[in-house]
Amino acid sequence: MSEQKRGFLGRLFGGRQAPARPETPETPETTQETPETHAPETDARDTDAAGSGAPQGEPTAREPVEAEPSGETAETSVPEEVSSLSVEPTAPETVEAKLTEVPVSEPDPAPAAEASVEQSSEDLAEERVAEPVEEPVAGGPEETSSEEAPRRSWLSRLTAGLSRSSASLTGGISSLFTKRKLDAATLEELEDLLIQADLGVETAMAITERIAEGRFNKQISPDEVRRILAEEVTKVLAPVAQPLVLDTGHKPHVVLVVGVNGTGKTTTIGKLAAKLSAEGRKVMLAAGDTFRAAAVEQLKIWGARTGAPVVARDTGADAAGLVFDAMQAARDAGSDVLLIDTAGRLQNRAELMAELEKVVRVIRKHDPSAPHSVLLTLDATTGQNAMNQVEIFGRTAGVTGLVMTKLDGTARGGILVAIAAKHALPVHFIGVGEGIDDLEPFTAEDFASAIAGKHTEH
Numbered sequence: 418m419s420e421q422k423r424g425f426l427g428r429l430f431g432g433r434q435a436p437a438r439p440e441t442p443e444t445p446e447t448t449q450e451t452p453e454t455h456a457p458e459t460d461a462r463d464t465d466a467a468g469s470g471a472p473q474g475e476p477t478a479r480e481p482v483e484a485e486p487s488g489e490t491a492e493t494s495v496p497e498e499v500s501s502l503s504v505e506p507t508a509p510e511t512v513e514a515k516l517t518e519v520p521v522s523e524p525d526p527a528p529a530a531e532a533s534v535e536q537s538s539e540d541l542a543e544e545r546v547a548e549p550v551e552e553p554v555a556g557g558p559e560e561t562s563s564e565e566a567p568r569r570s571w572l573s574r575l576t577a578g579l580s581r582s583s584a585s586l587t588g589g590i591s592s593l594f595t596k597r598k599l600d601a602a603t604l605e606e607l608e609d610l611l612i613q614a615d616l617g618v619e620t621a622m623a624i625t626e627r628i629a630e631g632r633f634n635k636q637i638s639p640d641e642v643r644r645i646l647a648e649e650v651t652k653v654l655a656p657v658a659q660p661l662v663l664d665t666g667h668k669p670h671v672v673l674v675v676g677v678n679g680t681g682k683t684t685t686i687g688k689l690a691a692k693l694s695a696e697g698r699k700v701m702l703a704a705g706d707t708f709r710a711a712a713v714e715q716l717k718i719w720g721a722r723t724g725a726p727v728v729a730r731d732t733g734a735d736a737a738g739l740v741f742d743a744m745q746a747a748r749d750a751g752s753d754v755l756l757i758d759t760a761g762r763l764q765n766r767a768e769l770m771a772e773l774e775k776v777v778r779v780i781r782k783h784d785p786s787a788p789h790s791v792l793l794t795l796d797a798t799t800g801q802n803a804m805n806q807v808e809i810f811g812r813t814a815g816v817t818g819l820v821m822t823k824l825d826g827t828a829r830g831g832i833l834v835a836i837a838a839k840h841a842l843p844v845h846f847i848g849v850g851e852g853i854d855d856l857e858p859f860t861a862e863d864f865a866s867a868i869a870g871k872h873t874e875h
Contacts, residue, residue, distance in 0.1 A: 586614050586646070587870040591639045599632050607642075615800055616650070617835030624649045647869035653834055654861035659843035661818060663693075664789055669701065669747040669755040671780060671787040675773060675814050676794035677806060678761035681822035681848065683712050685794055686756045687719030688848070688856035693754055694723045701752040703743035704729040705736045705776070706760040716758055722853070726750070736760065736772070737779040744783040757788070764809040773813055792845065794820045795836075800829045807836055821859075822848040831868060 589610040593603055604625045611621035627645050628637065663670045672689075674682045683706065690700050702725050706712035710732045720727035728743040740757060747755040759776065762769035780787045793816045795803045810816050819842050821833055833844065844859040 615831035650865035
């Protein structure tokens with residue numbers, strides 16, 4: 418009986434231990450891990466920059482330099498390149514095909530001296546770093562889904578876009594004026610708050626002086642301060658809130674769009690083409706950003722959507738030569754408006770700004786009064802640097818009006834108030850999204866109310 422019991426206990430004990438035996442020799446984790454193989458970093462650079470040795474760590478320090486023809490032939494012998502010109506009245510049904518045909522790599526630089534090839538490749542590589550995606554290509558899946566979703570009102574989207582500026586202002590105003598009398602220290606703190614919001618010294622002083630009138634050493638509610646803020650900002654912006662007026666005496670009316678990297682020039686042109694086409698105007702587009710294949714293809718897609726022919730050349734072609742041919746093509750076609758895209762360029766790069774001056778000179782060979790409108794696109798997230806852009810592009814290209822783009826939750830739209838106070842340039846449009854209808858005429862009162870946080874949905 419005891420042997421039977423021991424046998425039973427042994428079996429029972431062995432049954433309980435049996436599951437533990439395979440767990441004891443744990444498989445080392447190192448046997449599951451296989452070393453990852455990474456392509457050498459030099460291979461990636463060679464593939465991306467075509468062996469140029471372009472530095473990969475510089476974020477936005479460089480811009481592409483357009484290849485200039487030798488001597489004075491850059492401007493006078495341009496018509497010889499007409500054979501490479503393509504004017505494409507793209508049919509709408511080809512949009513889908515074009516979306517799949519957008520090149521994913523930059524072409525090899527044109528044969529030239531070794532030093533110039535290296536410089537060109539380096540600039541192209543840095544252009545990709547500085548301006549990887551200007552905005553989603555029109556007609557892409559992101560835009561389709563946004564158009565299908567319920568759209569908020571224009572004022573609601575504008576207020577959301579200026580939420581960073583308004584939250585900073587309204588929060589600071591509430592903390593300053595809640596249960597506190599208006600004294601010199603409070604006014605000084607308010608002035609600092611307004612300057613930090615990029616409204617500019619002149620506007621900040623005007624607002625504080627207005628608030629101080631008859632209220633010194635008295636309590637004033639935050640709501641009253643915000644009301645005065647909105648009124649004073651409106652006073653500054655109202656004179657510059659002007660529509661883009663096309664001179665019918667010029668055919669075509671030439672609109673040159675300029676700006677630094679990533680400010681939305683190409684997309685702004687597409688949206689503007691849609692507006693003008695809807696008004697019944699005959700529009701032609703010129704793909705003058707010849708350094709980015711994506712910009713050329715993007716403009717062709719906008720042309721297909723709006724029914725506007727696009728003058729384009731291969732990537733890397735001389736931009737001034739393309740503009741010369743576009744002027745002739747627009748005149749021959751009887752176009753009402755010619756919208757010219759340009760490559761992004763930093764305002765502190767003298768050689769790139771000189772190239773922009775060359776484009777303007779070539780335009781004037783066709784029409785001494787052109788370009789009739791020069792629009793500078795300003796990224797609303799830029800802040801104080803936008804003031805410098807207005808000054809330098811104004812001297813170089815003769816900017817006649819502004820378009821503020823990319824108003825989203827990170828925008829610092831207060832800088833537009835400071836620019837208006839100092840330069841008094843017309844502000845024609847403001848953009849708050851990527852859709853074809855997300856470019857609206859600038860309205861001073863709506864913008865001021867959004868800045869001051871006084872917007873109410875209606």
